[in-house]
Amino acid sequence: MGLKNKDLLGMKQLTPEEIMEILDTARMMKMVIESGNKKTTHLQGKSIVTLFYENSTRTRLSFELASKYMGSASANISTSGSSVNKGESLLDTARTIDMMGTDIIIMRHNQSGAPHFIAPYLKASVVNAGDGMNEHPTQALLDMLTMYERFDTFEGKKIAICGDIYHSRVVRSNAIGLTKLGANVSVYGPRTMMPIGIEKMGVTVADSVIDCCRDADAVMGLRVQLERQKSSLFPSVPEYAKFYAITKEALAAAKPDAFLMHPGPCNHGVELPTEVYDCDQSVINEQVTNGVAVRMAVLYLLMARRNEL
Amino acid sequence: MRLILTNCSVLGKETRDIYIADGKFCEAFGEADADRIIDVKGALVTPGLVDMHVHFREPGQEYKEDIGSGSRAAARGGFTSVCCMPNTSPVVDNAAVVRSIVKRGKDVGLCRVYPIGSASKGLNGEELSEIGLMKEAGIVAVSDDGKPISTAGFMRKVLEYCADFDVPVLNHCEDKSLSGGAMNEGPVSTSIGIRGIPSASEDVMIARDIIIAEYLGLPVHLCHVSTKGGMRMIREAKARGVRVTCETCPHYFTLTDNYCENYSSNYKMHPPLGTQEDVDAVIEAIVDGTVDCIVTDHAPHHQDEKEIEFSLALNGIVGLESSFALAYTYLVKTGKITLDRLMDLMCHNPSDILKLGRGGMNIGDDADLAVFDIDNEFVFDKNKMLTKGRNTPYDGWKLYGETMLTVMGGNITYEKLC
Numbered sequence: 001m002g003l004k005n006k007d008l009l010g011m012k013q014l015t016p017e018e019i020m021e022i023l024d025t026a027r028m029m030k031m032v033i034e035s036g037n038k039k040t041t042h043l044q045g046k047s048i049v050t051l052f053y054e055n056s057t058r059t060r061l062s063f064e065l066a067s068k069y070m071g072s073a074s075a076n077i078s079t080s081g082s083s084v085n086k087g088e089s090l091l092d093t094a095r096t097i098d099m100m101g102t103d104i105i106i107m108r109h110n111q112s113g114a115p116h117f118i119a120p121y122l123k124a125s126v127v128n129a130g131d132g133m134n135e136h137p138t139q140a141l142l143d144m145l146t147m148y149e150r151f152d153t154f155e156g157k158k159i160a161i162c163g164d165i166y167h168s169r170v171v172r173s174n175a176i177g178l179t180k181l182g183a184n185v186s187v188y189g190p191r192t193m194m195p196i197g198i199e200k201m202g203v204t205v206a207d208s209v210i211d212c213c214r215d216a217d218a219v220m221g222l223r224v225q226l227e228r229q230k231s232s233l234f235p236s237v238p239e240y241a242k243f244y245a246i247t248k249e250a251l252a253a254a255k256p257d258a259f260l261m262h263p264g265p266c267n268h269g270v271e272l273p274t275e276v277y278d279c280d281q282s283v284i285n286e287q288v289t290n291g292v293a294v295r296m297a298v299l300y301l302l303m304a305r306r307n308e309l
Numbered sequence: 310m311r312l313i314l315t316n317c318s319v320l321g322k323e324t325r326d327i328y329i330a331d332g333k334f335c336e337a338f339g340e341a342d343a344d345r346i347i348d349v350k351g352a353l354v355t356p357g358l359v360d361m362h363v364h365f366r367e368p369g370q371e372y373k374e375d376i377g378s379g380s381r382a383a384a385r386g387g388f389t390s391v392c393c394m395p396n397t398s399p400v401v402d403n404a405a406v407v408r409s410i411v412k413r414g415k416d417v418g419l420c421r422v423y424p425i426g427s428a429s430k431g432l433n434g435e436e437l438s439e440i441g442l443m444k445e446a447g448i449v450a451v452s453d454d455g456k457p458i459s460t461a462g463f464m465r466k467v468l469e470y471c472a473d474f475d476v477p478v479l480n481h482c483e484d485k486s487l488s489g490g491a492m493n494e495g496p497v498s499t500s501i502g503i504r505g506i507p508s509a510s511e512d513v514m515i516a517r518d519i520i521i522a523e524y525l526g527l528p529v530h531l532c533h534v535s536t537k538g539g540m541r542m543i544r545e546a547k548a549r550g551v552r553v554t555c556e557t558c559p560h561y562f563t564l565t566d567n568y569c570e571n572y573s574s575n576y577k578m579h580p581p582l583g584t585q586e587d588v589d590a591v592i593e594a595i596v597d598g599t600v601d602c603i604v605t606d607h608a609p610h611h612q613d614e615k616e617i618e619f620s621l622a623l624n625g626i627v628g629l630e631s632s633f634a635l636a637y638t639y640l641v642k643t644g645k646i647t648l649d650r651l652m653d654l655m656c657h658n659p660s661d662i663l664k665l666g667r668g669g670m671n672i673g674d675d676a677d678l679a680v681f682d683i684d685n686e687f688v689f690d691k692n693k694m695l696t697k698g699r700n701t702p703y704d705g706w707k708l709y710g711e712t713m714l715t716v717m718g719g720n721i722t723y724e725k726l727c
């Protein structure tokens with residue numbers, strides 16, 4: 001029981017069995033969230049710090065609630081921008097938090113590999129809450145939980161992901177996790193936002209949004225950063241919306257019982273038309289609940305490993 | 310100092326004794342007249358190595374390296390001559406800075422330190438540096454290394470103006486509008502979420518320089534070539550008579566971008582480590598003569614600049630103390646090239662391109678030599694390095710060709726007790 005490694009750095013580091021253990025545990029945690037008494041003792045006596053170098057409302061709140069529901073002491077550190085510019089190095093900051101008796105450091109950082117860099121130096125477990133363009137494992141896990149509640153197995157299921165693939169840590173984590181469990185992942189987005197060699201990650205690059213969504217069991221939209229327009233990755237919002245958004249027609253190409261996901265926050269009318277966002281197939285709001293459940297599971301399983309040592 | 314080295318396996322061809330007096334190789338003299346006699350016990354003796362691309366950081370960044378520590382590292386690597394890139398602070402763009410580097414090199418006295426001047430003032434890519442005056446003060450080439458010589462138009466002016474003074478031009482090949490990432494673009498960068506630098510960034514600049522050199526009929530030397538496409542274009546250009554020469558570095562024939570997977574910045578350099586195809590192409594180009602020189606691009610950095618987040622870490626690794634052993638182990642010992650060819654790459658060709666007149670071992674030549682143990686494996690240890698930098702990816706590597714002794718101008722500049 002528990003996770004093999006001290007840290008949760010990414011889906012790359014998890015085995016299929018560990019992923020399933022997290023999802024099964026998360027389903028139990030969800031019962032806690034949905035019950036009247038949201039208080040467990042799973043993390044009583046544990047200390048958790050969230051260290052966010054990037055702005056985030058929902059991920060941070062989700063982690064904070066997860067740790068509070070399980071009875072841990074938690075604290076938050078927020079600094080925007082790079083630690084280097086602030087004078088203190090990332091490693092110094094992390095070591096300081098570590099020396100205060102922290103059990104888990106939940107970190108979001110704008111540099112890919114930042115949690116991988118600090119983790120070996122620390123006694124505390126490091127949970128990657130998003131590193132640059134690399135991974136966002138708990139987002140992928142909550143997406144997978146949302147699917148798992150509707151599928152009996154991931155084997156052979158087709159998951160379509162559309163949008164800015166290049167800059168998305170959500171895509172990387174989902175692609176790694178889903179392919180590990182036997183799902184087929186299809187991606188589509190402007191060629192200017194499609195990273196070279198993505199097919200080596202085991203995903204298929206589609207020819208159009210409709211092609212990507214065709215016969216899919218689940219469809220996922222991605223937030224497009226509007227400032228990408230300035231770096232000539234796409235010419236305008238109307239053009240993006242016309243050729244790359246998940247339209248009603250695209251969603252209709254998926255399987256009849258397919259559902260729509262989005263990691264949020266969504267730019268209405270850009271990657272998703274509002275009528276699609278609000279349609280019956282949308283499970284976007286449920287994903288938020290699942291986020292708390294998955295994070296409870298991850299924190300609990302990391303500490304379970306520790307208790308066994 | 311009168312020195313006798315006995316049992317020298319000179320270039321692996323003949324075993325003889327070497328006599329040195331007044332800084333030169335000389336005729337045999339009696340043991341009684343020697344200040345010192347060293348038995349090298351059949352170890353390999355070569356001319357002192359020449360590295361035409363190092364960063365010694367002086368003046369201005371002595372916390373990374375200075376001419377003293379850099380010279381000690383060079384001597385420990387078997388080098389007796391090095392050429393220092395001008396991206397110091399201040400930039401080497403005037404005769405005064407050139408003279409100060411020449412003087413510091415002589416005062417340290419462990420290595421022949423040849424300055425390279427900047428092509429543009431302050432590396433601004435727009436105005437020519439005082440190349441003629443710098444040549445009088447001792448530069449052996451110009452380069453804006455660290456940056457490419459910016460525009461095609463400016464490159465043309467640099468090549469033309471340098472031709473008047475017979476000064477070689479060395480260009481760092483990178484199209485800045487295509488680069489901007491932190492490692493080679495490909496499946497590895499995509500998988501680990503690091504912004505990629507396409508090999509096309511280097512190739513576009515190589516193509517540009519070949520076109521301009523061919524148009525003008527003037528020579529150009531391309532720095533640290535790392536790509537398959539670059540090697541192909543240089544090979545073709547040489548075949549049709551374009552006056553292009555090039556160098557590569559040990560990391561481009563021993564490492565691939567797969568090593569970046571753990572985000573260790575000791576694998577972060579510019580140009581970035583390529584794929585196995587690039588490595589194979591670099592080796593092929595070394596074997597077939599496309600590559601003229603092996604250089605280190607020795608780039609010491611402070612640990613605070615390297616042991617940080619990958620994308621924020623500075624580019625470059627130290628190389629002087631591992632270069633010969635890597636080249637010997639991976640090129641000669643594997644039978645890909647001969648020792649003579651390695652000597653062209655690491656001594657005669659750079660000396661010829663920059664007209665340094667190094668590499669002679671005849672009576673009367675300056676006594677620059679190195680002694681290597683090619684028979685016993687050794688473990689490369691970063692903590693034994695004499696450079697101030699610790700940014701090497703080769704710590705713990707098992708190699709052949711450890712330096713036993715280096716002599717420059719008749720003086721012992723490095724000695725590992727035999």
Ligand SMILES: [Zn+2]
Pocket residue numbers: 454455456481532533579580
């Ligand atoms: Zn360079």
